[in-house]
Amino acid sequence: MREMKKGVVFYETSGVANAYMSVLRAASEAGYVPILKEADALRDRPTLHAAHAAGIPCIDWHAFASLPLRERAAVESTRRVNALLTLMKIAEVAPGAASTDGGLLHEVGQPFFRSLLRRLEQQVLAIDTLKRVLHAYDVRLIVVGDDHSDASRAVVHFAREAQVPTLALGEWWYGSGLEAVAEPALFADFAAVGSRLDRDRLVAAGVASDQVFVTGWPGKAEPGAGGNEQRTQKHEARLRLGMPPDRPVILLRVPPFEGVSADFARRFRFSMALHIAALQATRAVQGGCQLIVEPAAEDEALLVAAGADVAGLGKHYEKWLDEEGYGDVYLVRCSNGDAVRAADMVVCLESSHAVVESMLRRRPVIAVTMDPEAALAHEGLVGPLVVRRLPDLTAAIESLLADPGRARAVVQRQNQHLADVNHSADGLAAERLARLVLALCRQGASLDAHAWDEPMPDIIAACAAMKTAEQERLVEGVRAVRRLRTAQPAEAEALVRELARVFPRHAQPVWELYDILTMAGRTEESARLLERFSASFDETHAPLTVLVRLGLIRLRAGNREAALNAFEQARLQAPYEPAVLTSLGKLYMDTGRHAEALDLLRDATGRLPEDPDIWLALAHAARQLDDHETFKKASETYHLLADKPATPEME
Amino acid sequence: MTRAKIFSPEATILGIEPRRHAAYLIVRCAACQAVYAALLPTVAGLPVGACTCATCGNGWRVTPADIAAALDRHWSEEPRDVVAARAAAAREEARSWAAHPEARAVLTYEGVPLAELLEEGSFPYFMWALHRREAKGDA
Numbered sequence: 001m002r003e004m005k006k007g008v009v010f011y012e013t014s015g016v017a018n019a020y021m022s023v024l025r026a027a028s029e030a031g032y033v034p035i036l037k038e039a040d041a042l043r044d045r046p047t048l049h050a051a052h053a054a055g056i057p058c059i060d061w062h063a064f065a066s067l068p069l070r071e072r073a074a075v076e077s078t079r080r081v082n083a084l085l086t087l088m089k090i091a092e093v094a095p096g097a098a099s100t101d102g103g104l105l106h107e108v109g110q111p112f113f114r115s116l117l118r119r120l121e122q123q124v125l126a127i128d129t130l131k132r133v134l135h136a137y138d139v140r141l142i143v144v145g146d147d148h149s150d151a152s153r154a155v156v157h158f159a160r161e162a163q164v165p166t167l168a169l170g171e172w173w174y175g176s177g178l179e180a181v182a183e184p185a186l187f188a189d190f191a192a193v194g195s196r197l198d199r200d201r202l203v204a205a206g207v208a209s210d211q212v213f214v215t216g217w218p219g220k221a222e223p224g225a226g227g228n229e230q231r232t233q234k235h236e237a238r239l240r241l242g243m244p245p246d247r248p249v250i251l252l253r254v255p256p257f258e259g260v261s262a263d264f265a266r267r268f269r270f271s272m273a274l275h276i277a278a279l280q281a282t283r284a285v286q287g288g289c290q291l292i293v294e295p296a297a298e299d300e301a302l303l304v305a306a307g308a309d310v311a312g313l314g315k316h317y318e319k320w321l322d323e324e325g326y327g328d329v330y331l332v333r334c335s336n337g338d339a340v341r342a343a344d345m346v347v348c349l350e351s352s353h354a355v356v357e358s359m360l361r362r363r364p365v366i367a368v369t370m371d372p373e374a375a376l377a378h379e380g381l382v383g384p385l386v387v388r389r390l391p392d393l394t395a396a397i398e399s400l401l402a403d404p405g406r407a408r409a410v411v412q413r414q415n416q417h418l419a420d421v422n423h424s425a426d427g428l429a430a431e432r433l434a435r436l437v438l439a440l441c442r443q444g445a446s447l448d449a450h451a452w453d454e455p456m457p458d459i460i461a462a463c464a465a466m467k468t469a470e471q472e473r474l475v476e477g478v479r480a481v482r483r484l485r486t487a488q489p490a491e492a493e494a495l496v497r498e499l500a501r502v503f504p505r506h507a508q509p510v511w512e513l514y515d516i517l518t519m520a521g522r523t524e525e526s527a528r529l530l531e532r533f534s535a536s537f538d539e540t541h542a543p544l545t546v547l548v549r550l551g552l553i554r555l556r557a558g559n560r561e562a563a564l565n566a567f568e569q570a571r572l573q574a575p576y577e578p579a580v581l582t583s584l585g586k587l588y589m590d591t592g593r594h595a596e597a598l599d600l601l602r603d604a605t606g607r608l609p610e611d612p613d614i615w616l617a618l619a620h621a622a623r624q625l626d627d628h629e630t631f632k633k634a635s636e637t638y639h640l641l642a643d644k645p646a647t648p649e650m651e
Numbered sequence: 652m653t654r655a656k657i658f659s660p661e662a663t664i665l666g667i668e669p670r671r672h673a674a675y676l677i678v679r680c681a682a683c684q685a686v687y688a689a690l691l692p693t694v695a696g697l698p699v700g701a702c703t704c705a706t707c708g709n710g711w712r713v714t715p716a717d718i719a720a721a722l723d724r725h726w727s728e729e730p731r732d733v734v735a736a737r738a739a740a741a742r743e744e745a746r747s748w749a750a751h752p753e754a755r756a757v758l759t760y761e762g763v764p765l766a767e768l769l770e771e772g773s774f775p776y777f778m779w780a781l782h783r784r785e786a787k788g789d790a
Contacts, residue, residue, distance in 0.1 A: 104777060107784065154763055272719060298672065320714060
């Protein structure tokens, strides 16, 4: 019997996963295959691609969630909701009858049951997918980004039954009182939190102290960013954001929408009022200043998932600003830290982890409280300038702009408390988290609560290879290559070859070089390049993107057998990845394996139903097999999507 | 079918309902009188953008002033202890609504009691229902 590979699942840690890339690398190098589940809203799987680009072989969780599995989840959910609706007609067993207020369920009515349909489907799919993952891998640990969500809790519960430990990353616990989730609670087996204060809050809420590990928040600290370095950062970040670099900049950060907050209405009112107060302050301060408005990434992802036109939303916002007479406002999305780098100060709601992040970036923070009388959400927050009444915001901003000495004093005061809000503030949070993840993988629930936090040279080396500065150098290098490659291809080629030499484990320089060679018509050379790159990996660990590209190139070169090897190897890694299914399906069709092609392409249409090329290939395969029904559906769908007549015709 | 965008300012906001990560506007369309729910568009906490009627395609602008007025109509400002008491009742309801053995059996999959794990997403529905019931009682 073949030995199962060991794995570690990262379930919806996407919001923070880029900061945790070194944790993925450490797990991978220790022999645990990272299996990534990104939020459904992140359709282009940014973390998976970033991991592959960094040479970390990761498996896509969605690849296990095949079309039949998803169809089954929908059927299961519908069946159960229908059964519930039937039960509601029997008074004594009606859902709600056992609750404190049996009538309330009737009042929440249709919207509740509609949402229930979707949420149950997500839970069932999560459980079924996890079963498949557990069948394919010896999963030693499941790391969850938020153990409060419906599907995450189902995963945690099922994992416990299967005796797989779970670890929650506790970033969302920041804040307290009615503004935050009503009660701090831990549903996973263990939690990794940013600071001793975070742990104390959980322990005070009844969580056992040996379940909570203080690791710090990876990726949030930028040690050493001060003095000239910080000034350079600020100038460059403003230029990158298209702002005049010499005028003062204030950054407004509003936390994500919290519909689950008990105090929804007051919180919503306050978010509006804070936004307008910041706009008014920008207009009122002596000499004027610029305002960056940075929406929460979570809110943006939700709008995208709901099909909203996010760019159109920006235009509406700009139109409203014009009508109200607000100028010098820059809406910045997904800035990767540029917004905070560009800012002279940051204005945010006091009970928000944006406060801590901005402190770690060495920017003076103006923390605005919702309730003038309430204690601060975080007792350790004595560093930032606290504003208890919104009308005082303009004066607070002016005081920091007018007196750079005061702004420096605020930063110094914040710095004194960094270690309280982010464990030790030593830049080693990623290493500590990696140690914890590996210790849990190796020891499971019997983890020695004290022994995990000892230095492990192999992990430190793995993490060091992923330092942010190195990533940024690579990104800058690739940008330069792209700027050069049309007008100065020789310079671009020299630069990208140097990047490939300096970053031998990264795929990005190889892709860039491949593009340059292909554009120059040097196809044999480009094919050899990918062959060489692929050969430098253990074949079973070669990144998926490498294998797919390799297959396509071999196909172009007419070597079908070698292409088949590459695609089949890719399919072992990602059995349901649409790019793999499509490529392999087309190749099967070309080699006369029509029935297999039909199955693969049918599955691929379920994964990427909006891609006309896959429907076209499915129509071709169906025609070969005289499958009239599939042919009709596939060619009609292709026709609709491609907005042109379908080319194949049934004979 | 391409729907026309009329951009009428006349839609009536009948309610604002919070969900886990967003709020929905309950709206009566000015053009066709259909009542529908629309995701409230926001930019960094400020309600601004556009909504479109699902029935006739009539579009209308969402402005902070309109939403602030609707919020005042439907969610009056309340003391914290009133909100805290309602939150406690809503959370209890979110935990126990499917506690009857038959309901629990229907909502158990692969040994996992699904309903018990739906607490967070169910909480805003019960908060909203309790709020609406209290508002009717006051009226």
